Structures are given as C-alpha cells and as structure tokens.
Amino acid sequence: MxxxxxxxxxxxxxxxxxxxxxxxxxxxxxxxxxxxxxxxxxxxxxxxxxxxxxxxxxxxxxxxxxxxxxxxxxxxxxxxxxxxxxxxxxxxxxxxxxxxxxxxxxxxxxxxxxxxxxxxxKYNLSYRPPINYGKIFAIMGSLLVSLVGFIIVMCSGYMWNQIRHAPYMARVGDRFSLIAPGFQNQCVMESQVITVALIGIVIVLLTSVVPKINAGTQNFVTSLLLGIWFLSYGYLTSLFAEKSGGYPYTIL
The missing domain is CATH 3.40.30.10 (Glutaredoxin)
Known part of the structure; x- marks a missing residue:
C-alpha cells in the first residue's frame, strides 16, 4: 500500500x-x-x-x-x-x-x-523514481520513425538501384542522359535528384520559414509553399513525360 x-x-x-x-x-x-x-x-x-x-x-x-x-x-x-x-x-x-x-x-x-x-x-524507506513515460514515448517514437524510414528506403528507388545494379547515367545514342527512357529502366541519378531536391526544400523550410512564422506572414508562407508544390509537381510531370514519350500532360 x-x-x-x-x-x-x-x-x-x-x-x-x-x-x-x-x-x-x-x-x-x-x-x-x-x-x-x-x-x-x-x-x-x-x-x-x-x-x-x-x-x-x-x-x-x-x-x-x-x-x-x-x-x-x-x-x-x-x-x-x-x-x-x-x-x-x-x-x-x-x-x-x-x-x-x-x-x-x-x-x-x-x-x-x-x-x-x-x-x-528510524525508517528503512527506499526511493523508486516514477517511470518517465515521456522518455519511453520519445524512444518508441524514434524507433517508429526509424522503422518507417527503413521501410521507405527498402521500397524506394534506392533499393531498386541496389538490386538491379542500375547505371549512374544512361547512354542514349551519342549522348549521356540522367533519365533512362521507359518504365523498366532507371538511372541512379534519377533517385538522387529527387532526394536532393526534397532535402533542399526541407532545409529551406526549417531554417528560413518555420522559426519566423507568425500570424502576419501566413499568407506569404502559404504562397511560398504553394509555389514549391507547383514547381515540384511540374518537375515530376516533366520527368514522367520523359520516361513515357507519349505522355501529353506537362506543366513545365
């Protein structure tokens, strides 16, 4: 008791x-x-x-x-x-x-x-610190994030590159291309370009936007994020069109 x-x-x-x-x-x-x-x-x-x-x-x-x-x-x-x-x-x-x-x-x-x-x-009491549930949840959350990241890597283009031993760039005729034609082929550079772009966007948001955001800049931040989304989506449609020559819908 x-x-x-x-x-x-x-x-x-x-x-x-x-x-x-x-x-x-x-x-x-x-x-x-x-x-x-x-x-x-x-x-x-x-x-x-x-x-x-x-x-x-x-x-x-x-x-x-x-x-x-x-x-x-x-x-x-x-x-x-x-x-x-x-x-x-x-x-x-x-x-x-x-x-x-x-x-x-x-x-x-x-x-x-x-x-x-x-x-x-004249007691013989011993102290048992309360369980630090915050630390437990932090560790579990970190493990969960790491697990999700591992699953994403295993299902990503990086894993495809490792299994298929994809070339870094593709040779198309007399020139080199960063994007391999067709959906059955892929260059290592394709996955790296997307990864670098996403990392760059995240770094910009974390270092320039998030620390300064307040009620007065919400419109600006919203416009900026919409612009980033537009450019990113436009790049993806252009990439898809290059992979599939008959695809007619592109933005950029």
Missing amino acids: FLLFLVIHFLNLFNSHLFDNRNYSLAIVFTALDPVYKCEPCKYFDKQMRSVAKSVMFEESNPLYFASLNFEEGKESFKKMGLNTAPVLFLYSIGQSEPIKYDLTEGVEAQNIIDFLNREG
Missing part, C-alpha cells in the same frame, strides 16, 4: 486531528503554492514530496503519512510555528511532541528527503 499525501485545507484539522494522540508519524510541508507568491522552490519541493509519497511503501508497525499545508489556508499555523519562509518540512515522529525540521541545505531532491526520514524517523 502506498503512503498517503494529504493536502490540509482546514486549520482545525491541522491543529487538532493531526496532532492529538497520534499513533503515526507525519511529515508535513509548510508551503506557498498559490501563484501570487511565485514560489518556484515550493512547487519543485512539492513535486519531490509527492514523488516520495507515491514511491515508498506503508509500514503497519510505524505508519508514516505525508501532508502539505498551504500558506493561504494556514496563516495562523505559519505564525504559530514562527515561519516566514517556505517551503519548510517538519517530521512529527510517534511519541515526540516537538517536530524535527529538515535542513534544506541537505538537498531538495526526493532521495535527500528519504535519507532524512530514515535517519530521524
């Missing part, structure tokens, strides 16, 4: 139920999470505490609970404890009326908090 992380919303709950006749230990964070205070350390420490509470296991013989008291909902408690900064972590151990204050200079990471609890509360 995982430990409980309790967010205290009522002052009387803090003053009475949590500290009268306790048969458990309590690690409580005095914090200021409201956006008005802009306390970035509070947000980070709260994240680490929640990670600790979710990772360690409950002990029946010496139960430990985690709690958080926000400044907006416990100003009197902050005043009673003499606190004028946040975050502050206290450990209320079983059988002890006075809390043990955590020294933030020891570190604000989850493992630092675990070490403090084990040392002061």
